[in-house]
Amino acid sequence: MPVLRIPTPLRAYTNGQSEVTIRGSNISDALTDLTTQYPALKPHLFNEGGELRPFVNLFVGENNIKDLQGVDTPIKEGEKIMLIPSIAGGANVA
Amino acid sequence: MLPNLSRDEILRYSRHLLIPEVGLEGQRKLKNSSALIIGTGGLGSPVALYLAAAGIGRIGLVDYDTVDSSNLQRQVIHGTSTVGKLKVESARAKLLDLNPDIQVDVYNEPYTSENAMRIAKDYDIILDGTDNFPTRYLTNDVAVFLGKPNVYASIYRFDGQVSVFYAKEGPCYRCLFPEPPPPGLVPSCAEGGVLGVLPGTIGTLQATEALKVLLGIGEPLIGKLLLYNALDMSFEYVKLKKNPNCRVCGPNADIKELIDYEEFCGVPSHDHEEGSAGANWDITVQELAERVKNNHLKLVDVREPHELEISRIPNAINIPLGQLAARLSELDSAEEMVIFCKSGSRSARGLELLASAGFKKVKNLKGGINAWATEVDKSLPIY
Numbered sequence: 001m002p003v004l005r006i007p008t009p010l011r012a013y014t015n016g017q018s019e020v021t022i023r024g025s026n027i028s029d030a031l032t033d034l035t036t037q038y039p040a041l042k043p044h045l046f047n048e049g050g051e052l053r054p055f056v057n058l059f060v061g062e063n064n065i066k067d068l069q070g071v072d073t074p075i076k077e078g079e080k081i082m083l084i085p086s087i088a089g090g091a092n093v094a
Numbered sequence: 095m096l097p098n099l100s101r102d103e104i105l106r107y108s109r110h111l112l113i114p115e116v117g118l119e120g121q122r123k124l125k126n127s128s129a130l131i132i133g134t135g136g137l138g139s140p141v142a143l144y145l146a147a148a149g150i151g152r153i154g155l156v157d158y159d160t161v162d163s164s165n166l167q168r169q170v171i172h173g174t175s176t177v178g179k180l181k182v183e184s185a186r187a188k189l190l191d192l193n194p195d196i197q198v199d200v201y202n203e204p205y206t207s208e209n210a211m212r213i214a215k216d217y218d219i220i221l222d223g224t225d226n227f228p229t230r231y232l233t234n235d236v237a238v239f240l241g242k243p244n245v246y247a248s249i250y251r252f253d254g255q256v257s258v259f260y261a262k263e264g265p266c267y268r269c270l271f272p273e274p275p276p277p278g279l280v281p282s283c284a285e286g287g288v289l290g291v292l293p294g295t296i297g298t299l300q301a302t303e304a305l306k307v308l309l310g311i312g313e314p315l316i317g318k319l320l321l322y323n324a325l326d327m328s329f330e331y332v333k334l335k336k337n338p339n340c341r342v343c344g345p346n347a348d349i350k351e352l353i354d355y356e357e358f359c360g361v362p363s364h365d366h367e368e369g370s371a372g373a374n375w376d377i378t379v380q381e382l383a384e385r386v387k388n389n390h391l392k393l394v395d396v397r398e399p400h401e402l403e404i405s406r407i408p409n410a411i412n413i414p415l416g417q418l419a420a421r422l423s424e425l426d427s428a429e430e431m432v433i434f435c436k437s438g439s440r441s442a443r444g445l446e447l448l449a450s451a452g453f454k455k456v457k458n459l460k461g462g463i464n465a466w467a468t469e470v471d472k473s474l475p476i477y
Contacts (some may be wrong), residue, residue, distance in 0.1 A: 008253045008323075012416035040420055044275075054272045059332045064270075067335050082332065084321065086271045087255065088227045089137070089248030 002030060002075045007085040022081075027058060028071040030081065057084040059061040095221030096122035097151070101193055107149055115311045121149060128152035130217035131347035131426035132205055132233050134185040135159075137223030137247050137300060144301040145221075146189040146196055146408040150308070153189065154217055156201040157181040164477075168290035205229055207352040210236045219304050221245045223297065228355035228362070234259060234267035235352055238342045241306050243314075247300045249288055254296035254322040255335065257315045258303050261343035264317040269337035269344075274359045292324055313380055330363075377432055377457035379410045379465045395463075396444045401436065405463050405474040415440050418447055427453045434459035434466075436477070 001021045006014050014020060020037065026031035031052075034073045035042040045056050052058075058065045059082040075081060099107070099121060110116040116124075129150050131138050136156040145153055159181050161172040176184035182200035189198050201213055205224075211357035214220055214236050222233045222244055230248075237244035243260040246267060259266045299320065306312045321330045341349045356362055377385075385391050393410035395402070400410060413421050415435070425431070425448070433448065435441040438461050445458045459466070 008251050012414070053275070053410065055275050057270060062331065062333045062334065064332070066337070067333075082321075082330070084255075084319070084332065085250075086227075086275055087248045087250045087253070088230060088274075089223075089225050089250065 001077065002079045002081055003032060004030065004083060006084055007087075009085050009087060010041065010044060010083065013044065014038045025073070025074060027060070027065055027073045027075060027081070030075060031071070040077045055086040057086075058082070059084060097125050098122065099125065100195075103149070103337075104276075106193075106195070116309060120309045120311075123309060124149045124305070125151045127219070128154070128217045128223060129219050129304055130154040130156065130214055131221045132156050132222055132229065133168070133225065134171060134181045135165065135223060135225060136168040136249065136288065136290075137297040138185070138221075139169045140240065140294050140297035141221050141223055141301045141304070142189055143171055144298060145304060146193045146198070148301075148305055149193065150196065150304075152199065152217075154195040154199045154201065155182045155185050156203070156205045156213060157185075158202055158204045165277055167240070168288065170294070179346065184322050204387070205232060207232060207355065210352065211240065212247035213240070215240055217242070218246065219243050219307055221300055221304055222247065223300070225282045226361070227359040230267065231274065231358060232352065232355045235342050235349065237261070238266050238268075239351070243316075245303045247296045247322045249292050251287060251298050252289055252292060253325075254292055254299075254325040255322075256296060256299045256303065256320040257318065258307060258323070260307075260314075260316050261336075265334045266340060266343045268342050269340045270319070270334055272337070272339075272341065274361075277360045289324055295324065296322065307350050375442075375449075375456070375458050376460040378460050382432055382459060382466070383470045392425075392429050394425070394431055394433045394444075394453070396433060396435050396441050397463075401477075404477050405467060407434070407463060407466060410434070415444050418444050422448075422451055425453070426452070430455045432457045432459050435462050437462040437464045 001023055004020050004022050006018055006020060020034060023033045029088060040052040045053060047053050052071060060073055060075055060079060105444055107121045107289055110121050110458060111118055127150055129145050131142050134155050142153060161181055161184050163177050167280055168473040171188050172184045180202055182202050186200050188206050203209060204450045209230055220233060220242055222230060224230055228317045234244055238261045241262055243258055245332060246259050247256045303314050306314045317334050319332050319334050341347055395412045397416040398414050399412060433441045433444050433456055438458060441458050445456055448456050464476045467476045
């Protein structure tokens with residue numbers, strides 16, 4: 001099954017898991033499975049209308065799904081999917 | 095005409111002159127070049143030190159902050175002796191000690207839409223070492239409008255990202271991140287902190303990329319994003335393409351001049367140490383101290399469990415912000431409660447979440463437990 005790498009800032013919503021095995025033959029199905037496993041992730045990935053938020057970047061291998069077929073991009077067994085966060089950097093936290 | 099090197103400079107840079115990819119001509123190129131570094135914090139420290147050591151002829155530093163002792167765990171350009179001094183002055187003194195042959199120009203002001211073009215226009219390259227979204231978008235847009243390369247890096251805990259955004263030859267920051275996360279979803283606020291050496295690793299990579307671009311050698315990270323994780327010691331790359339719909343560098347760009355970046359990002363670009371949920375929703379530490387003396391008040395601490403080892407307010411229950419939505423059933427919306435965190439921002443977001451779930455009797459502790467430690471219980475440390 002495909003494996004999704006969870007970036008550190010979002011691990012608070014995946015019980016600390018850095019990699020999650022997901023089911024699905026394309027990104028859309030995989031994300032549905034991911035947010036079913038970890039519902040707290042949902043608002044971080046999708047807007048109120050159910051669309052992927054513009055700052056959420058998903059890469060299949062080296063390529064951004066935006067440069068492939070978007071959420072319809074097919075994924076294969078064992079393929080690595082990366083979720084790349086938008087981080088402001090710096091160390092300040094309130 | 096490239097400037098010549100003095101006898102002293104030839105000795106100073108001899109290890110560069112021995113590398114054929116740099117050589118005498120390359121070193122003269124570096125002497126003739128200029129770099130603007132936005133921020134003299136965790137990333138800016140190694141960037142500035144190594145670019146100064148490498149002999150970049152003119153370095154500009156932008157920062158309006160002063161050195162604090164909590165900076166020194168990672169901001170190695172500063173020192174205990176410069177705590178309380180302006181960061182740009184502290185940094186300039188260190189750079190000129192390291193290399194008196196260079197020129198260091200300092201801008202002790204916030205980098206804003208009003209001054210950014212003026213400050214950046216006379217530099218060859220811009221290095222983004224900021225810590226907030228508004229300044230990142232500003233830095234990107236300035237670089238795009240001025241046609242300059244922007245060496246980008248950002249860090250979080252054990253993770254780092256590096257790229258060279260150069261719209262003339264590849265994508266810009268906005269091609270990858272067309273807009274910032276909405277304020278309530280900024281993950282870096284839910285937790286926080288950074289391994290002190292991380293900005294050292296990432297900032298050094300940033301300096302490397304700047305030198306490559308200025309020298310015209312190697313393959314800079316244009317169209318590539320480097321993802322580093324210190325725990326796995328992994329370096330991974332992904333490809334970045336120019337976004338045809340990019341609003342600043344695309345063919346149909348509609349943003350032609352600098353905008354209001356704080357409004358665009360919905361957050362202030364400059365530190366507001368004390369988080370607030372708005373006057374009607376706030377309670378001060380003095381008020382809280384009175385209230386807990388007199389009656390029962392539920393206290394909800396939304397910090398991470400490991401932060402409780404640093405300081406705690408007695409009788410508070412701990413529900414980390416990331417778990418709050420899933421643990422609402424543990425709270426009674428009819429009960430009066432005060433929600434708090436380190437300094438009030440995380441709890442302000444927690445309060446929003448509670449308010450939207452129908453909680454009406456919640457207050458946010460203004461300034462968080464750090465304000466409590468400053469004003470009420472002075473036995474507690476501030477962090």
